[in-house]
Each structure stands twice: as C-alpha cells, then as structure tokens.
Amino acid sequence: MSLITAEKLTLSQGGKTVLRNVDFCIDRGEIVTLVGPNGSGKSTLVKGLIGALTPTSGSVIRARGISIGYVPQTLQLDGFLPLTAARFLSLPQRQNSADIEAALSEAGVPGLARSQLRALSGGQFQRVLLARALLLKPDILILDEATQGLDQPGAAAFYRQIADVRERLNCAVLMVSHDLHVVMAASDRVMCLNGHVCCEGTPDVVQDAPEYRALFGTGTQGAFALYRHQHDHDHDHA
Template sequence: MRLITTTGLTLKQAGKTVLRDVDMHIDRGEIVTLVGPNGSGKSTLVKGLIGALKPESGTVDTLHNLRIGYVPQTLHMDGLLPLTVARFLCLPHRHSKDAMARALTEAGVPNLAGTQMRALSGGQFQRVLLARALLMAPDLLILDEATQGLDQPGAAAFYQQIANVRRDLGCAVLMVSHDLHVVMAASDRVLCLNGHVCCEGTPDVVQDAPEYQALFGTGTQGAFAIYRHDHDHAHDHTHHHHDEHDHA
C-alpha cells in the first residue's frame, strides 16, 4: 500500500528552486533512506512530504489519515530544566504510563521514565526522541539525520533499533542520512538526491551507480559491508571483515 507518492514535485525555499521533478513513493512497512550532499534538498523534501512546504509544481498524495512520527536531528533543551523522561514524553499531549513504557521499550530504553533528560547520554536522548515519535503509533516514521551527534558504533546500534521497530510495528521508515555506510544496510531502497533524484534502488545498486560514486566516492563500501553483516547473511564474503562493531 502506498503511503506517500510524489509526482513531478518541485519545491522552492526563499525563492530558489531546491528540488525539481521528484517522483518518489513510500510503501507501507519499507525502509527508505534519503542521501545526498549538503544542500541537496533532503530536508526540503521532508518538508514537502509532511505538508510544511507547498509545492511550486507537482503533487504530493498521502494516504488518508496518515500518521507520521518525526525524530529530529537533535533537540536543544535548557540544561537546567528539571524534566524527567516521562514528563518530556507528555509534552504536548499526556500519555498513559503503560503507553510510555511500551514506547520506551520499543525504542530500546525501557527503564528511563524517571531519569532526568539532562542526565541522558547522546544515544539515550535520541532513543527517547524515538519513543516520543512512536507514541504517535505512526504509519510512517521520519528520521532527519537522527544519528548526527553519535559515533559510528552508537549510530549503528540506533539504526539496528530502527530495523527492530519496523519489524515489530510494521511502520514505514524514511531515514534522511549523511551517514550512508551505517544506514544503508537496513534499507529496502535508497534515494540519492542532488537537486533531483540522481539514482534510486537497493543499496547495492545505488552504491555501484556512477551518480552515487560521483557524489560520495567509493570509500564507504568496506564499512557498509561490515555493517551489513547484521542484516543480510547472504552477502558476498569477499567483502566481509570482522571488527568490534560487527554487532554494535
């Protein structure tokens, strides 16, 4: 089932055309990763998909009553604000203790409800943001460079959690990423943006595409193969190497 479909979508910001003629779709239950260099239009496309930016031309068609959960890059909070995780999850809408416990468990931080937000590590903080998005019972979960502040093992662990969420809840996932070698392994499809859709397909297809290599080079290939071990046991063993992050 199609959750979102764009046809000939062209978007402007501050009078400048940022994206042109984007044809894309997101189906129920799939993980789609959106990659591209800075200024390629990734965040602009997300704004168009959620209705925060009106198309200059083209269309965005969404499933009726589509529920979207959003995980931002980060959230700047007053470090002195005395706010527990449970209180944070109830902003702006209150939720039952059971609902919050389920969301925190699904996000991989089951025992943090009473912890102060200011005491969380970067990885815990991102998982609490994920739990907050999951309280929406989303059909589509959008993560906007949600691993930006994490190191590679932390990012790998976070995206493994996203793969678990998709498996357990059946929601679709749109990941906006600068961290291609960590994200791609769990993705069903990858869209490479640079003002338009340069290439699209499975991770392997996009990784080998000349358009992708022109933007990113080929240096991420080895790291991608290592991370893929967690998700795909039919991989080409000639590219596999063990290190301490295999099962992060």
C-alpha cells in the first residue's frame, strides 16, 4: 500500500478552487517532486495530503500510523533569542542528547548541538530543520521550498543530503521546489501542477512534455544535464 494516496482530489482555499481532480500516490523509498509556477497549487496539495486542508471533493488515504517529517522554507526566529540547536530540537518535546546528535549527523551537520542558532549559516540552519524532521523517524519527509535562500551549490548539496537520507532510512521524500535544474535530477518522479496535473512521470519524460515546456521553456535543460553529469560523476566516485 502507498504511504499517501489521493483520488480525484479537489482543494479550495478562501472559497476559491486551487486544484482540481488530482490523482497522486507516493511509496516508501520514492523521491517525488512537485513543480509548477507560483499559485499553481503545490503547497495547497501538500496541505491536503497531510490533512491540514479538508478536500472539497475526492479523498486522501494515509497509511495507518504514518509518521510525517516536515521541513519548511525557513523559520523566522527572534535573532536575539539565545537558543542552541540542541534546545531548539527539544521544543516542544524533549529529546535526549544521543538522539539529537544522531539526527544532526544524519542531516549532515554533526557537532552543531551547542551552537547558537543565530550564528548558523542559512545552509546549516536548513539542515537543523531537517534534523528536527528526522527526529520523528519519518515514513515520509516533506520539503516545502526547503532550499529557498540558498545559493545553487548550497541547494545541490542539500538535495544530495536528502538523497542520502532516503537511502539510509528508506523513507519517501516529497519535495516542492523551484530549483528545477537541480531538483529534476534528484527525483524519481516529477508532477507538474498548474491548477491541475499538467504532466507527470520521470524527469526526462516531464522535461520533454509540451505542457512543461509551455510553462518553463527549455532553459533548464542545459543546467539539468550538467547537474546530472556531475551527480553521476560523484556517484561513480563515491
């Protein structure tokens, strides 16, 4: 059984229909990415899938006892608040230091437990947010524009970390992203939204789909190929 399945899902916000008739499923170990222009319904679909938004019509079925880890775009914290990474990870539920260290290591930032949040770089803070999600031992990890504000190398490194996490934990990963050239190469399957499902399939299939090209043009192709070559090179030499 899939971890989350949606059938003929229609979602509305503020009295306006945002998404119509979406069929969706995600299985354990799979990386699925939602792409689409601003206002296309990507974050709305995530809300519907996790139960934060009630369907206008259609249905969402979540596997019994499913654990969902969520990594937001970013989190605005009071810059003057004296808060270490370990203390932050123990809110609202206290975590033991061994679990905190393990989650930070899993997220690619071992040894940051005693660091002040305000002293972290953007990339380090996003990995702390990832560690927070990993403490839930998630069956599915959801990243909503989680690399917003990171430069391209930082975003690429973050996505490689996500791929490593998927390998080790065998969790599913659902990503919402604008980093098309990077995220396409990191995905098993891509769903392109624009108020409905425009096209879906493997990255190669979606990239060649007329609906995708109508929305995004062909400008991402060169960067996509370059990243995929680099990714394959890194994998070959891992």
